[in-house]
Amino acid sequence: MAATTRPSEPESHVKEQPPGALPFVLSQPPVxxxxxxxxxxxxETFKEKFIRKTKENPFVPIGCLGTTGMLMYGLRSFHQGKTKQSQMFMRGRIFAQGFTVVAIIVGIFATALKPKQ
Structure with missing residues (x-):
């Protein structure tokens, strides 16, 4: 069975462009x-972003500094041969890392729950 075709009619909301004209303005974003x-x-510069993020969630940099401090003192104790003290600092480092991860997760949830401006 042959289908009949109708000539396409221009829709009322489509605007005819003169020949050679662009359908948009190159200097502006499309509408x-x-x-x-x-x-x-x-x-933002790195410094501006760091300050903004630190103000939003100050516990993440605190946890990072705690983790780094525990690691450095633990390695120093290990180098000096103080095994008990080294173990204590390495366990403290694990605690500080956990604190940092929890701070990141809480910050993500707080940002997600904050109403949009």
Whole structure:
């Protein structure tokens, strides 16, 4: 059975472009219906981002410093031959690492639950 084809009719919401004209302006972002573009955020330097993140969740840098301190003192004790003290610092390092991981997870949940601006 042969299907009949109808000539396509231009839809009322499609605008005819003159020949050679571009359908958009190259110097501006495209306009998409139903999409709201967020304002441009200025690029942050490493220092600015570090300070902002530290203010949002100060426990992560504290945990990192604690982990590093325990590791350094544990390695120093190990080098000096103080095995009991070295073990104590290495166990403390594990505790500090756990504290840091928990701080990161709590920070992620706090950020997710914070209402959008």
């Amino acid at each position: 998409i219906e139903g999409f709201r573009q967020s304002p441009k955020v200025k690029d």
